[in-house]
Amino acid sequence: DDPFAHSSQNEQDSRCYASFARIPCLDPSSVQEAHDMMRDAFSLSEEFSLPVLFRPTTRICHSKSDVRLGAVAASARKASFEKNPSQYVVIPAHTRVLHKKLNEKQPAIRKRLVELGYNRCEVRGPVAVITGGVASAYIHEVLADTVSIAHIGAYPIDEGWLREFIRKHERIVVIEELAPVIEEVVRQVAGSIPVFGKKTGHVPYEGELAPERVVNYLTALGIPCTREYPVQVRPAALPVRPPILCAGCMHRTAMYAIKKVFRDGIYPSDIGCYTLGLQLGVVDTTICMGASITIASGMAQAGEERDIVCTIGDSTFLHTGIQGLLNAVYNNARITVVILDNRVTAMTGHQPNPTTGHTACGIPNPPVSLEMLCRSCGVRFVETVSPIDLIQFMGVLKEAKAQPGVKVVIAKQPCVITEKRAKINRGRYVVHPDVCIGCKACIKFGCPAIELRSGLAHITDLCSGCGACLQICPVAAIGREVKE
Known part of the structure; x- marks a missing residue:
């Protein structure tokens, strides 16, 4: 989970999913606990025949x-599926039995989690703080030793164990990130003992906790802490520096061309580096993986008259985009799908995908052809072109714009980081200051290798040699660097 949504679309709390499904959930508060929990998760899954x-x-x-x-632990078991239709063939007759068994497992699951030691407590005074996950690490760092503490690292919580701890105290404070999962259980068993937390407005429902925030919440409730944090003075306003695509990234060139050809279009997009196209004005929606095509299709079916151009990466397309494309073709949606094929899963660390020709273990395998895949879904207009050649790429986009139904343009160009790792050197480009008129056309392109110096464009050592700026400059002030 990602409190504060550092790199996510939401701040979901997966503990709620575990509660809904009635399966064990392990919530580590440290790296050591994460290691131990992962080991025990497999044992719990085996013991209770449930996912963890x-x-x-x-x-x-x-x-x-x-x-x-x-x-x-070494295991000598041979992989062999044991047939058990009553467990794995979930038809109504089996479901009724399985649901009853799931409910019957709950007391044993709660007891087992206490035995594992992930839910533990220490009585030290009349007031108690109950916490869980990484918030527990913050609490242990700042809480005075006169305050009792209960750490919740595993769910479902054994209510008998929790009730026994709570009844020894005069009031309870619950500190946890995101949803009040612990707090709701505490309130169910606390009886008349006062409980403070999210539901009383003392702890926020959203965002990420930190030691200084925890101290503020505790001291506001009169809970003694061992540390004080000075009030942070906000620095003077600094220029906004949003994240941007790498110098030479093919996504920037592709999106520049899309903006030129489909000037008044609508641009649903997807999850990947190319989401940074938001800075280029070519991302109107980003919801979840694969949603670019389905949102575009829905807009077309709703009667949107403007051009709809969605962008999706090769990895995301293979992961969750194919079904959306098939649905769009079936319903004859009037959309253009641009698959940004940089030959790798770039954003998450350059993992391979089915188009790269080898598995994650490095085993060679036949690469999937995006062209053949799209044609097999019924797309009639499928073209592959490198977006680095702006003139050719824009020409293909114009062809797609004139076609009915679903059109697919595959923008194929290796990730610039992959090229650097492969020692591919395209040279670099320079600005001729005696020709540059300072029109800022190249600056507006958004490449971090281009900056303004004394009113004129200048290309820094970040240049990867893609040559896009050469094609954009209206006065031919950019050329390839010639070394003496």
Whole structure:
């Protein structure tokens, strides 16, 4: 989960999914606990014949720590599926039995989670703080040793265990990120004992916690802490520096061309580096993976008369875009789909995908042809072109614009980072200051390698040699660098 939505579309709390499904959920508060929980998650799954939801938040995922590995258990079991239709063929007759069994497992699951030690408590005074996940690490860092503490790292919570802890205190404070999952259980068993938290307005429902915020919430309730944090003075307003695409990124060139050809269009987009096309004015919607095509199709079916051009990466298209394309073709949606094929899953670390010709383990396999895949879905207009050649790419977009129904343009060009790692050197471009008129056409293109110096454009060492700026300049003031 991603409190504060550092790189997500929402601040969902997966503990709610676990509660809905009535399956165990493990919520680590440290790197060590994450390691231990993952090991135990497999054992729990085997023991109760259920999935186990492992829920690390962003802070845990981005943390590093020494970890005690313990003994590595070796398994000699041979992979062999055991047929059990009553368990795995979920027809109504089986569902009724399975639902009853699921409910019957709950007391044993709660007891087992307490035995594992992920839900633990320490009575130290008349007031108690109940916490869980990474918030527990913050609480342990700042809480005075005269305040009792209960740590919740596993769900469902054993209500008997929790009730026994709560009844020893005069009031309870619950500190957790996002949804009041712990707080709701606490309120169910607290009886007349006062409970403070999200539902009383003392802890926010949204955002990420931090030690200084936790101290503020606790001190406002009269809970002693061992640390004080000075009031942070907001710095003077700084220029906004939003994240941008790399110098030489093919996505920038493709989106520049889309904006030129479909000037008044609507631009649904998707999840990937190209979402940064928002800065270029070529991203109107980004909801979830694969939604670019389905949103575009829905707009067309609703009667939108403007041109609809959606963008989706090759990896995202293969992951969740194919079904949307098939649906758009079936319903004869009037849309243009631009598949931004940079030959890799770039945003998440350059993992391979079915078009790259090898698996994640490096095993060679036949690459999937995006062209053949789109044609097999019934798309009649499918063209592949490099967006680095702006004139040719814009020409293909104009052809697509004139065609009825669903059109697919595959913008194919390797990721610039992949090229650098492969030691591909395209040279670089320079601005001739005696020709440049300072019109800022290249500046507006948004490449971080181009900047303004003394009113004239200048290309820095960030240049990757894509040559897009050469094609954009209206006075031919840009040329390839010639080394003596």
